[in-house]
Amino acid sequence: MSDLLRKDLGFADGDAVYEALINAISGLDDQQAMKVMAKLILLLGNQIGDPAVIEAAITVARSETDG
Amino acid sequence: MQTYEFPRFAFETPPELAGKAAPRRRVAIVGAGPIGLAAAIDLAGHGIESVVLDDDDTVSVGSRAICWAKRTLEILDRLGVADRMMQKGVTWQTGKVHFGDRALYQFDLADAGRQRFPAFINLQQYYAEEYLVERAGEEPAIDLRWRNKVVDLDAQSDGVTLTVETPEGAYTLDADWVIAADGARSQVRRLVGLDFMGRVFEDRFLIADVIMRADFPKERWFWFDPPFNPDQSALLHMQADNVWRIDLQLGWDADPDEERKPENVVPRIKRMLGDDIAFDLEWTSVYTFQCRRLEKFRHGRILFAGDAAHQVSPFGARGANSGLQDVDNLIWKLALVLDGKAPDALLDTYDAERVYAADENILNSTRSTDFITPKNAASRAFRDATLELATDWPFARDLVNSGRLSRPATYTESPLNSADAFGNVAPGTPCPDLAVRMARAGETARDGWLLELLGDRFAVLCFGVQAAASAGLGDLPADAIPIALLCVTAGESGRTDTIIDAGGHLARVFGAEPGSCYLFRPDQHLCAAWPSADVSAIRSARDQAVCQSRQGAEPTTAAAD
Ligand SMILES: Cc1cc2nc3c(=O)[nH]c(=O)nc-3n(C[C@H](O)[C@H](O)[C@H](O)COP(=O)(O)OP(=O)(O)OC[C@H]3O[C@@H](n4cnc5c(N)ncnc54)[C@H](O)[C@@H]3O)c2cc1C
Numbered sequence: 001m002s003d004l005l006r007k008d009l010g011f012a013d014g015d016a017v018y019e020a021l022i023n024a025i026s027g028l029d030d031q032q033a034m035k036v037m038a039k040l041i042l043l044l045g046n047q048i049g050d051p052a053v054i055e056a057a058i059t060v061a062r063s064e065t066d067g
Numbered sequence: 068m069q070t071y072e073f074p075r076f077a078f079e080t081p082p083e084l085a086g087k088a089a090p091r092r093r094v095a096i097v098g099a100g101p102i103g104l105a106a107a108i109d110l111a112g113h114g115i116e117s118v119v120l121d122d123d124d125t126v127s128v129g130s131r132a133i134c135w136a137k138r139t140l141e142i143l144d145r146l147g148v149a150d151r152m153m154q155k156g157v158t159w160q161t162g163k164v165h166f167g168d169r170a171l172y173q174f175d176l177a178d179a180g181r182q183r184f185p186a187f188i189n190l191q192q193y194y195a196e197e198y199l200v201e202r203a204g205e206e207p208a209i210d211l212r213w214r215n216k217v218v219d220l221d222a223q224s225d226g227v228t229l230t231v232e233t234p235e236g237a238y239t240l241d242a243d244w245v246i247a248a249d250g251a252r253s254q255v256r257r258l259v260g261l262d263f264m265g266r267v268f269e270d271r272f273l274i275a276d277v278i279m280r281a282d283f284p285k286e287r288w289f290w291f292d293p294p295f296n297p298d299q300s301a302l303l304h305m306q307a308d309n310v311w312r313i314d315l316q317l318g319w320d321a322d323p324d325e326e327r328k329p330e331n332v333v334p335r336i337k338r339m340l341g342d343d344i345a346f347d348l349e350w351t352s353v354y355t356f357q358c359r360r361l362e363k364f365r366h367g368r369i370l371f372a373g374d375a376a377h378q379v380s381p382f383g384a385r386g387a388n389s390g391l392q393d394v395d396n397l398i399w400k401l402a403l404v405l406d407g408k409a410p411d412a413l414l415d416t417y418d419a420e421r422v423y424a425a426d427e428n429i430l431n432s433t434r435s436t437d438f439i440t441p442k443n444a445a446s447r448a449f450r451d452a453t454l455e456l457a458t459d460w461p462f463a464r465d466l467v468n469s470g471r472l473s474r475p476a477t478y479t480e481s482p483l484n485s486a487d488a489f490g491n492v493a494p495g496t497p498c499p500d501l502a503v504r505m506a507r508a509g510e511t512a513r514d515g516w517l518l519e520l521l522g523d524r525f526a527v528l529c530f531g532v533q534a535a536a537s538a539g540l541g542d543l544p545a546d547a548i549p550i551a552l553l554c555v556t557a558g559e560s561g562r563t564d565t566i567i568d569a570g571g572h573l574a575r576v577f578g579a580e581p582g583s584c585y586l587f588r589p590d591q592h593l594c595a596a597w598p599s600a601d602v603s604a605i606r607s608a609r610d611q612a613v614c615q616s617r618q619g620a621e622p623t624t625a626a627a628d
Contacts, residue, residue: 030444031444031448034444034445034448035448035451035452035455036452037448038445038448038449038451038452038453039452039455039456041449042449042452042453042456042463042466043456043460046460046462046463
């Protein structure tokens with residue numbers, strides 16, 4: 001399943017993207033930050049479209065967090 | 068209640084207690100709710116007698132079903148009550164979704180083209196039941212008994228003995244088949260010792276029916292987190308007689324007995340409607356909802372239908388609507404089995420198809436409930452994120468879930484479907500209702516509806532009078548299990564029933580070519596389709612749809628009883 005997801009760096013400038021993500025939630029309380037992250041997931045997920053890719057990402061995200 | 072007077076149906080001494088001969092019954096139906104009543108009327112339409120036992124002496128009391136879906140109206144039309152329901156009910160098709168104090172977007176349920184019935188009407192459940200009771204009263208084949216409570220049963224391999232309690236004492240009644248339509252607290256279910264599988268939602272809802280003269284439109288209005296009910300949801304929907312349904316989510320910690328008191332209900336509703344609108348309370352209750360079903364809907368000679376078999380939250384209006392589809396699915400099968408024309412195994416497909424449908428309803432209802440009531444802070448964040456995006460991002464609107472309103476199940480995986488498929492309508496799909504111009508044999512053409520022509524028997528739609536004739540389809544109506552023949556033609560001729568499709572609309576909807584054939588089951592779901600007419604293919608698809616694999620030619624004379 002996870003071969004649907006690329007493991008190498010997809011961004012030209014990874015540091016910049018990471019910074020942008022952090023900036024997106026800086027200065028917010030947890031509740032607001034969660035909502036911004038949820039919007040990001042919805043917008044990016046819709047852009048990806050393929051539910052199999054999203055399922056694969058969910059599996060990875062969940063398995064790294066459960067234990 | 069101010070707007071409705073409950074009829075009181077008289078108890079009559081049953082023959083069993085009057086010392087009269089009480090023959091074994093072919094079918095006993097437990098429960099005269101919408102599902103039991105519809106089952107009895109449908110059976111009568113197939114010429115089958117039934118006895119209906121109900122522990123009460125009136126129609127549904129309190130705030131229950133209001134939204135009746137298009138497919139339900141089509142079924143109820145076949146049963147003879149849809150016109151009355153349309154007349155009394157409120158037709159609507161628009162829903163508005165609000166978040167906080169803003170209107171987010173609206174949706175429109177209307178289908179394109181001329182339709183016999185709208186997507187939904189709203190009508191209080193007691194009216195629907197009243198009409199069904201009156202309709203049942205016209206059928207000599209229906210023996211409807213009020214204040215007859217089933218208290219015990221003994222299931223045998225070839226029938227069931229019911230013990231029935233009445234004001235004049237108890238009696239037993241033997242039946243070949245029992246339809247358990249005795250609702251969510253089904254006594255029959257308990258007597259057989261069955262459990263529900265599924266979830267109870269830890270949430271409470273205040274359901275209030277209020278009488279008011281308000282100029283709100285005939286629309287379904289839903290609020291997430293409105294100022295008048297912070298952090299909770301709300302719903303406003305019009306019914307007949309200037310009665311409005313109000314649903315206010317209260318949360319799990321609410322005290323149901325306190326919340327039901329008028330001194331608490333009235334201020335809540337005032338906060339919602341404002342101080343200027345005068346209203347009277349018609350009925351209030353506090354509900355908890357569940358999404359669950361029996362593992363199997365058939366237990367030997369006992370067939371469970373409606374709330375006795377499955378329950379959902381009301382947000383998709385899938386309760387009574389799906390129960391009536393149970394009836395639609397069950398009765399033609401039971402009729403064929405009772406007439407000895409189909410094997411008992413056909414009733415296992417009632418279980419297979421309606422369990423599949425119940426799971427679809429439960430899935431939709433569970434998803435709505437999860438959206439309306441987020442289970443933790445992060446799901447709440449997802450929910451609110453979706454709502455905030457919905458104004459400007461159409462994709463997010465599609466994710467907003469204030470209830471996925473009832474749609475008929477498509478039995479895609481049904482063992483009754485043949486592998487033969489063709490055109491735009493897949494096997495298992497309910498036939499779309501379409502305006503047609505039709506000419507019955509020997510009559511002048513008139514406007515009508517396709518479903519009315521299909522009726523409650525097998526029917527084949529053949530595109531072309533000549534194609535049907537040369538393939539020998541004219542013999543099908545004389546089969547032991549008859550298949551009505553409906554020919555679609557461009558011109559105004561034909562010796563059989565014909566549909567005049569001058570504009571080619573029907574052909575486009577079905578993706579038909581000259582000679583194409585579409586076979587429908589008695590519940591109007593498609594079982595197979597072919598690019599060209601082939602009488603033996605049609606017969607074997609019909610046989611498959613009744614669980615009968617038959618070799619050789621069909622006898623042309625009807626089989627003996
Ligand atoms: C607030 C609310 C809103 C709803 N809104 C909708 C909606 O908009 N659309 C929709 O489709 N559905 C809706 N529903 C669901 C709908 O009300 C039910 O699905 C429907 O009533 C089920 O019909 P039924 O005939 O299976 O059971 P019931 O209506 O419960 O009827 C069962 C009958 O059996 C009788 N009975 C029980 N035990 C015995 C016994 N031992 N012997 C003899 N008789 C017995 C009872 O007296 C009753 O008459 C709503 C429900 C609620 C609570």
